[in-house]
Amino acid sequence: xxxxxxxxxxxxxxxxxxxxxxxxxxxxxxxxxxxxxxxxxxxxxxxxxxxxxxxxxxxxxxxxxxxxxxxxxxxxxxxxxxxxxxxxxxxxxxxxxxxxxxxxxxxxxxxxxxxxxxxxxxxxxxxxxxxxxxxxxxxxxxxxxxxxxxxxxxxx
Amino acid sequence: xxxxxxxxxxxxxxxxxxxxxxxxxxxxxxxxxxxxxxxxxxxxxxxxxxxxxxxxxxxxxxxxxxxxxxxxxxxxxxxxxxxxxxxxxxxxxxxxxxxxxxxxxxxxxxxxxxxxxxxxxxxxxxxxxxxxxxxxxxxxxxxxxxxxxxxxxxxxxxxxxxxxxxxxxxxxxxxxxxxxxxxxxxxxxxxxxxxxxxxxxxxxxxxxx
Numbered sequence: 001x002x003x004x005x006x007x008x009x010x011x012x013x014x015x016x017x018x019x020x021x022x023x024x025x026x027x028x029x030x031x032x033x034x035x036x037x038x039x040x041x042x043x044x045x046x047x048x049x050x051x052x053x054x055x056x057x058x059x060x061x062x063x064x065x066x067x068x069x070x071x072x073x074x075x076x077x078x079x080x081x082x083x084x085x086x087x088x089x090x091x092x093x094x095x096x097x098x099x100x101x102x103x104x105x106x107x108x109x110x111x112x113x114x115x116x117x118x119x120x121x122x123x124x125x126x127x128x129x130x131x132x133x134x135x136x137x138x139x140x141x142x143x144x145x146x147x148x149x150x151x152x153x154x155x156x
Numbered sequence: 157x158x159x160x161x162x163x164x165x166x167x168x169x170x171x172x173x174x175x176x177x178x179x180x181x182x183x184x185x186x187x188x189x190x191x192x193x194x195x196x197x198x199x200x201x202x203x204x205x206x207x208x209x210x211x212x213x214x215x216x217x218x219x220x221x222x223x224x225x226x227x228x229x230x231x232x233x234x235x236x237x238x239x240x241x242x243x244x245x246x247x248x249x250x251x252x253x254x255x256x257x258x259x260x261x262x263x264x265x266x267x268x269x270x271x272x273x274x275x276x277x278x279x280x281x282x283x284x285x286x287x288x289x290x291x292x293x294x295x296x297x298x299x300x301x302x303x304x305x306x307x308x309x310x311x312x313x314x315x316x317x318x319x320x321x322x323x324x325x326x327x328x329x330x331x332x333x334x335x336x337x338x339x340x341x342x343x344x345x346x347x348x349x350x351x352x353x354x355x356x357x358x359x360x361x362x363x364x365x
Binding site: 021024025028031032035036038039042043046051052054055056057058059060062063064065066070071074078 | 169171172173174211212213214215220223224226227228229230231232233234235237290302303305306307318319320321344345
């Protein structure tokens with residue numbers, strides 16, 4: 001039997017060529033390395049929207065022995081996932097920065113930001129604190145135009 | 157005390173993936189397993205930091221070696237392949253590991269404790285020896301089709317479960333199973349002892365030894 005003839009005992013003849021075994025293992029190593037980078041990226045900036053950006057259309061419905069072309073697709077999808085995660089992280093950080101600037105403006109001029117509310121999640125901070133521009137003394141403050149930023153201490 | 161046994165692995169898979177192993181144990185759950193499972197999950201709920209675990213492991217509860225293997229076999233690891241893990245992620249919302257029935261309680265406890273995914277088959281529906289291999293397109297015992305090259309756990313008569321994911325409904329162990337075949341797959345990146353220990357621990361939980 002020459003090296004390129006399919007072995008009858010294998011499930012997929014396409015996987016049989018010995019020279020592609022090393023290629024497939026090389027691709028699996030690349031996939032493992034990319035998967036670790038993706039995990040680190042998700043760990044560093046964890047959020048449901050970032051995780052959602054990492055999702056791909058799976059190559060297979062059930063786990064299977066992938067051929068060279070399928071492994072290349074997995075690798076390329078992973079690279080695209082990493083890009084999408086980085087983009088989602090950037091968007092998230094920009095949103096947090098904008099919200100922090102808004103919080104500063106809320107403190108400087110509460111009257112111009114009536115009713116605006118921010119949470120620690122909006123600012124990319126841990127915990128569950130809230131900042132809301134509300135009237136002093138309820139209706140009296142609302143009628144008199146007395147507004148302030150009220151800080152809630154967090155979770156009950 | 158239940159014995160943990162090594163199943164065989166198709167040499168082609170070892171050539172392709174490296175160190176793959178299959179660890180199995182057949183166990184008869186004792187009557188007190190339900191109450192013990194509930195108590196175990198209750199204790200774990202108080203100490204298990206699911207949110208941290210999920211963050212460290214890229215959205216998963218199990219060891220990071222498994223999502224890598226899922227990726228290498230064509231799955232999308234952002235979606236857990238088992239209903240047990242998908243439901244367990246809800247722990248972040250509910251704050252507790254929910255008890256269902258003894259077999260799944262044990263699988264969940266081991267998933268939370270050591271990060272190894274266990275599968276449980278109804279022992280009445282399968283008989284060993286079990287091995288890790290690829291299909292040639294033959295269906296599961298209940299008629300669920302496979303495609304050539306699917307990675308499966310096979311018993312003496314044919315495929316019984318995918319290597320990652322839930323077995324077909326009629327083969328899976330449930331609340332009424334009188335005896336259960338537990339197994340876990342060691343994938344590259346996992347230590348062999350960790351996986352065999354996980355199966356041993358689950359078997360002993362169920363047998364209350």
